[in-house]
Each structure stands twice: as C-alpha cells, then as structure tokens.
Amino acid sequence: MSLSNKDILHAVLNNDASEETKLQFHYIEKATGYVDELKKELGRTPTACVVTFGCQMNARDSEKLMGILAKIGYEIVESEDADFVIYNTCTVRDNADQRVFGRLGYLSGIKKKKPHMKIALCGCMMQEESSIEKIKKSYRHVDLIFGTHNIFKFAELLCTVFESDRMIIDIWKDTDKIVEDLPIIRKYPFKSGINIMFGCNNFCTYCIVPYVRGRERSRSPKDIIREIEYLASDGVKEIMLLGQNVNSYGKGLPEDEAMSFAELLSEVCKVDGIKRVRFMTSHPKDLSDDLIKVIAENEKVARHIHLPLQSGSDEILKKMNRHYTKESYLKLVDKIKAQIPDVSITTDIIVGFPGETDSDVDETIDVVKKAQFDNAFTFIYSKRTGTPAASMEQVPESVSKPNFDRLLKVVQETAKERASRFTGRVENVLVEEINEHDPSLLTGRMSNNTLVHFPGDSSLIGEFVSVKLLECHGFYYTGEKI
Numbered sequence: 001m002s003l004s005n006k007d008i009l010h011a012v013l014n015n016d017a018s019e020e021t022k023l024q025f026h027y028i029e030k031a032t033g034y035v036d037e038l039k040k041e042l043g044r045t046p047t048a049c050v051v052t053f054g055c056q057m058n059a060r061d062s063e064k065l066m067g068i069l070a071k072i073g074y075e076i077v078e079s080e081d082a083d084f085v086i087y088n089t090c091t092v093r094d095n096a097d098q099r100v101f102g103r104l105g106y107l108s109g110i111k112k113k114k115p116h117m118k119i120a121l122c123g124c125m126m127q128e129e130s131s132i133e134k135i136k137k138s139y140r141h142v143d144l145i146f147g148t149h150n151i152f153k154f155a156e157l158l159c160t161v162f163e164s165d166r167m168i169i170d171i172w173k174d175t176d177k178i179v180e181d182l183p184i185i186r187k188y189p190f191k192s193g194i195n196i197m198f199g200c201n202n203f204c205t206y207c208i209v210p211y212v213r214g215r216e217r218s219r220s221p222k223d224i225i226r227e228i229e230y231l232a233s234d235g236v237k238e239i240m241l242l243g244q245n246v247n248s249y250g251k252g253l254p255e256d257e258a259m260s261f262a263e264l265l266s267e268v269c270k271v272d273g274i275k276r277v278r279f280m281t282s283h284p285k286d287l288s289d290d291l292i293k294v295i296a297e298n299e300k301v302a303r304h305i306h307l308p309l310q311s312g313s314d315e316i317l318k319k320m321n322r323h324y325t326k327e328s329y330l331k332l333v334d335k336i337k338a339q340i341p342d343v344s345i346t347t348d349i350i351v352g353f354p355g356e357t358d359s360d361v362d363e364t365i366d367v368v369k370k371a372q373f374d375n376a377f378t379f380i381y382s383k384r385t386g387t388p389a390a391s392m393e394q395v396p397e398s399v400s401k402p403n404f405d406r407l408l409k410v411v412q413e414t415a416k417e418r419a420s421r422f423t424g425r426v427e428n429v430l431v432e433e434i435n436e437h438d439p440s441l442l443t444g445r446m447s448n449n450t451l452v453h454f455p456g457d458s459s460l461i462g463e464f465v466s467v468k469l470l471e472c473h474g475f476y477y478t479g480e481k482i
C-alpha cells in the first residue's frame, strides 16, 4: 500500500487549532527532519508498518498513527520487515495478549539483522502494568511504549525515540483531553470510521475496556460533523460512528452543544455526499425509541444493529452488570424488527462467565432461537485481572467448552436460515474490493452488513451497485450485477 498526500486528513494546520494540536505540528516538523536524515543514511525512503490487533476503535487509532508516520516521511507498508513497526494492541481477551507476545518474539529476529529498526507498542494492553513489566523484562528490543490516552502525542514521542537509545515508556492513567485535527490516513478512500466518543462508563464486570480506555467522553457534535463534511468532500460515501456505547452519546457535553445519539445520527445523515451511515456499538440498556425512529425514517442509516446480548440468563446478566433482562432484551428485539423491516440484528455472547451453569446457557440458546440473529460472535469468557468477575468463582473448561460448542451449533443453524431470507432480492451494495480468492469477483457490502460476491472489475470499487442475490452461503451471498 502506498499513500499519496491526498490521503492525509487535516495535514495542514488550521488557524483555529488548539494549543496542543499546534504543539504536535511542531513535533511533526521536527520528526520530519529526523526521518530525512534516516532517508539519507539508508539511501531510500524508510518504511513503516502499523499492525492493528483490536476492534474498530483500535483500527481508527491505527489510521491516526499512519497519518503521522506518512506525514513525517515514512512510506506506509504492510510488511513487518519495515524500518519502523508499531503494534496497536488489544487486551479484551487473553488470546489477544498472547498474539502480541508471539509476534514480538518474531520481530526481535528481524531487528537483529536490521539494528536501525524501531519497534513501538501502544493500545489497550499497554494500559496494564503487568504487560509493561513483562516487556521491560523480556522484550528489551522495544523502543517505545505508550497507551490509549496519549496517542495524540505520537509525533512528540517519535522525536524522543530518535533522540535516545533507551526504551521510552509514557503511559497515562486517564485523560479528559480530546485533541482534534491531527493527520489521519484512511484504509479505504470511500469509507471511514469516526470516533464520536471515547472510553466507557459501564463497567460490565467481565470487561477490561473501562480500565484501559478510561471514562466516557463525547466529542463535540460540531467537530464530528466538520470531520464528516471533510470526508464527504474527499470521496467518502459510507461512515461508521464509533463508540463503546453510542447510545449514551452526549452525556457531559456543554449545555449549548447538548445532543442525544438519535439527534446526532439524524444530523449526520444530512451531510451531502454521505450515502450510508453505520454505528457500533449499541448497549441494549440505552437503545431509545427515538433512535429506532431515526433509523426507520432515514434511508441512509444502514439496516443493521449490533446489539450485544452477552447472556440470556437473568442471573448472569445481573452478575455481569448489564442492566437488562432476557425478557426486556427480547422485547427490544421485537420492537426493532417491527419498526425497521429488513433490519439485521447481530450480537456478541460470552460463555463461561463465573457461576454460569448448563441451564444458564439453555437460556442463552433460547434467546438465540427467539431473537433470530443474522450473526452472533461467541466468546469463551476470559478472566481479566482487575475486573470484578476475576475474583468470582470461575467455571472450569470442562463445563464452558461443551456449552460453547452447544451454543455455536445453534447460532450457526439459526443464522444460516435467517441470513438466507434475502435470496432473489436486488440489493444496493457498496463495492469494497476484489475478492480475495477469485480475482474475477468483487466483494461488496449490503446495507445490513452482509457481504456479497459477484462478477465485476475493479473500476466499480467504491461505487454503489445493484446486485441480485442469487445464493446464500451461510454468512455471505453470491450474486450478479443488474
């Protein structure tokens, strides 16, 4: 992947930028000098690789890191055999942590052959002291570590790395800062994620996110709309509004900017050039009637709601601190389906939460059958140090594993049946890329988030086309352009 200057967002400093933004532009300039020197030394443009380990918010942060790296003179590449490699980590489950440590070992091999190489780590895992201790002890080849709250300081931290041979560690416990207008690169020219809020205040008892992402902060509506207007003018057609719980957007905004998520969504739909609007994630406890109405009345809003269930057992939901019941969740699903025909509902489910019995899982399976999800992401509970659930009585794998398998079977059966309901219809599809396995096919996304593969050439990438859905293959369709 090679990126032109056009792909860099807000790369020019606005006159009304904040002091912090101005300061960071000063460091961008300084770092550009260092990269220039490196370029002379190497006799070629140095390369940088950003690896995303986590969710959509993590991916959006990676685009911010790439924006800075490109702005200071690196060529962005996908291979980790680069001059600068940064891992943007996730710690939501233990296997995410393990993947990072595994890959770090592999990177040390590359660095031995390339001593000028720099390795950096950032993201959610770095907000945990135990990870930092482990890296300090066993991964001495890392040059820079920072966390989720000070990512806006990346250019400044890079300068420090260029000026020092030590391992630089800068982790903040929390922040109330939102720094706007720094360079960003988009992975796709035609679609983009947009942060509307940061952090989480829900403290579901299994979840590490509120500890590593800090308190909930909403971005100002005018900054959000300004960014979307810019993106639309730069060719973006589909956007995804990002937050851990978008339904609580607006809390804590100054009075003159007060706005609910439903109001924000409706405003966003008014931006010319934006054809489709998605959002992630909706907490069932806060999904308002107003929001359902805005979705129903606005063609631009995608017919897809990701509504994490986590469990169908009232007792477990209570212990998880989720603030809804099996009955209220199912009622909500019915209400959404009644008011938004054709909507797809997807979900997340955890199996093996402390104290969960076979009959609790029966309740979850019952919800899966009744709610008829289009897709469900199922996870085995992973104990996260520091969360309330970590000190509850844990469930042995001999109980959780068979329950997980039992649930997965039902999820797959119901989702397959449910997803096939569009067969024969013509859908508006945003073409995203050439099919990974068959270059004669294109891959596009329907409003309800389902993928469809159909014959076509690369000139259609980034366009909306009408596709007839011929056959459903579980979670995707094959079709033909009409």
Ligand code: SAH
Binding pocket: 092, 093, 206, 207, 208, 209, 243, 244, 245, 281, 282, 283, 308, 310, 348, 349, 350, 379, 380, 381, 382, 383, 384
């Ligand atoms: N903010 C989003 C989800 C963020 S994490 C929400 O509230 O829905 C994404 C998913 O990871 C969660 O929905 C949950 O199903 C899963 N998850 C979070 N913590 C987990 C843990 N400790 N073990 C297993 N799965 C977990």
Ligand code: SF4
Binding pocket: 200, 201, 202, 203, 204, 207, 208, 209, 210, 244, 245, 283
């Ligand atoms: Fe985690 Fe719950 Fe916040 Fe989602 S809402 S990020 S699951 S604490």
Ligand code: F3S
Binding pocket: 053, 054, 055, 056, 057, 058, 089, 090, 091, 092, 124, 125, 209, 212, 213
């Ligand atoms: Fe992972 Fe952090 Fe997202 S823990 S799921 S990258 S908010």
